[in-house]
Amino acid sequence: MIGLSPEQRAILNGARGPYLAKCMRWLVDWGEAMGATRLIPVDNTHVLLPVPNLVARGASKETIEHYVQDLKEACSHRTNSRCVCTVHTLFVTLDDLDVPENDPEQVRMQREITELATAAGFIPTFTCAPYLVGNVPLKGEVCAWTESSAVVYANSILGARTTRHGSESAIAASLLGLVPEFGVLLPENRKGTLRVEVSAALNHPTDWGALGYFAGKLAGLGIPVFNGVRRPSQDEAKQLCAALATSGGVTMCHIAGITPEAPTLEAAFHGEVPADFVSFTDATLRETYASLRDHTGDEIDAVILGCPHASIREIAEIASLLKNQRVADGVRLWVDTARGTKANADAMGYTKIIEEAGGKILCDTCPTNMRIAARRIVTHGFKQAHYARSMIGAEVIVASTEACIRAALAGKWLGDE
Numbered sequence: 084m085i086g087l088s089p090e091q092r093a094i095l096n097g098a099r100g101p102y103l104a105k106c107m108r109w110l111v112d113w114g115e116a117m118g119a120t121r122l123i124p125v126d127n128t129h130v131l132l133p134v135p136n137l138v139a140r141g142a143s144k145e146t147i148e149h150y151v152q153d154l155k156e157a158c159s160h161r162t163n164s165r166c167v168c169t170v171h172t173l174f175v176t177l178d179d180l181d182v183p184e185n186d187p188e189q190v191r192m193q194r195e196i197t198e199l200a201t202a203a204g205f206i207p208t209f210t211c212a213p214y215l216v217g218n219v220p221l222k223g224e225v226c227a228w229t230e231s232s233a234v235v236y237a238n239s240i241l242g243a244r245t246t247r248h249g250s251e252s253a254i255a256a257s258l259l260g261l262v263p264e265f266g267v268l269l270p271e272n273r274k275g276t277l278r279v280e281v282s283a284a285l286n287h288p289t290d291w292g293a294l295g296y297f298a299g300k301l302a303g304l305g306i307p308v309f310n311g312v313r314r315p316s317q318d319e320a321k322q323l324c325a326a327l328a329t330s331g332g333v334t335m336c337h338i339a340g341i342t343p344e345a346p347t348l349e350a351a352f353h354g355e356v357p358a359d360f361v362s363f364t365d366a367t368l369r370e371t372y373a374s375l376r377d378h379t380g381d382e383i384d385a386v387i388l389g390c391p392h393a394s395i396r397e398i399a400e401i402a403s404l405l406k407n408q409r410v411a412d413g414v415r416l417w418v419d420t421a422r423g424t425k426a427n428a429d430a431m432g433y434t435k436i437i438e439e440a441g442g443k444i445l446c447d448t449c450p451t452n453m454r455i456a457a458r459r460i461v462t463h464g465f466k467q468a469h470y471a472r473s474m475i476g477a478e479v480i481v482a483s484t485e486a487c488i489r490a491a492l493a494g495k496w497l498g499d500e
């Protein structure tokens with residue numbers, strides 16, 4: 084049972100209007116279901132405000148309008164003054180992109196919501212990697228984040244604390260400045276549950292994605308602890324966290340000797356290091372790649388980079404691999420990133436190089452969210468490959484950025500080397 088302060092109870096009873104009462108009800112019911120005993124202040128939220136792509140799923144106009152009305156109602160309230168509130172990806176881009184997947188009516192509704200959301204205090208980052216565009220919570224900061232990959236990153240790499248949020252709970256947290264206290268918000272629930280000894284050579288971010296994809300499957304809802312690895316780069320950590328949250332329901336991990344709460348293997352397991360462990364060897368690495376390479380031919384029609392959204396360093400690498408070359412006819416090369424990162428790419432000349440090569444930098448969304456019509460996709464993200472296969476029904480090949488670009492230029496999969 085959650086104990087509420089008099090002020091919280093008054094909100095629940097409608098003192099600040101029916102919408103905030105509904106928000107309080109969401110937090111209380113969810114918290115009670117999860118065993119929370121109180122609501123605690125939240126410093127930082129990352130919310131979902133997309134107009135859903137319901138047309139593609141056969142929903143009626145009325146259903147879409149009902150959903151949009153809900154979003155408008157949420158955005159008619161100010162965000163809590165103590166909270167930094169950023170926004171997750173959309174299902175369309177707000178740019179005038181003339182492709183069938185960017186439904187103009189959906190874009191129009193999304194622009195309306197965006198205007199209301201920014202006036203309410205939501206920062207229009209429209210990204211799945213908020214930590215790349217200024218939302219970087221400190222160690223111990225309480226957050227309410229949607230986007231499972233970002234949740235793992237916040238908990239594991241930054242040492243912040245957030246459970247996995249859905250649309251309603253993150254909106255409620257943003258407006259009320261509260262979250263129910265359970266799960267990894269409590270120190271005792273941040274103890275490692277699965278020991279992974281890593282001997283494979285991890286040479287680039289996609290290799291780290293493979294490690295995450297492997298461990299996520301085994302860890303389920305647990306907390307994997309990686310031992311024997313060097314410090315990952317930011318891009319490598321991004322791929323690790325995204326893949327962990329894709330094959331499993333992982334909320335956080337530890338990297339022994341690296342992440343904030345795991346200066347040692349003992350610390351990661353709160354002093355009780357299990358004798359049993361699973362190994363991630365060079366052979367496991369190869370098998371993990373093979374599990375997301377199911378193609379019946381080598382011709383490709385899409386190359387998707389930037390899952391999770393690309394950093395400026397990744398865009399620089401892509402531009403340098405594409406310079407003075409041309410993407411093969413019939414291949415869509417899309418690099419997904421946040422608008423803020425694209426502004427830097429514009430200023431540094433990377434956008435021009437990518438566009439001159441026939442590629443496109445896509446902001447606000449990603450091809451999986453847009454339900455890109457593609458038959459065979461090459462990508463450097465294990466998460467993108469997993470969902471492109473299950474949600475779009477495409478054949479997928481996951482590979483390093485370099486191998487992806489080689490495929491884009493040739494119009495067909497050429498292998499890793």
Ligand code: F3S
Pocket residue numbers: 172211232325389390391392419448449450451452464466467470
């Ligand atoms: Fe982001 Fe889309 Fe990947 S939302 S994490 S680029 S599937």
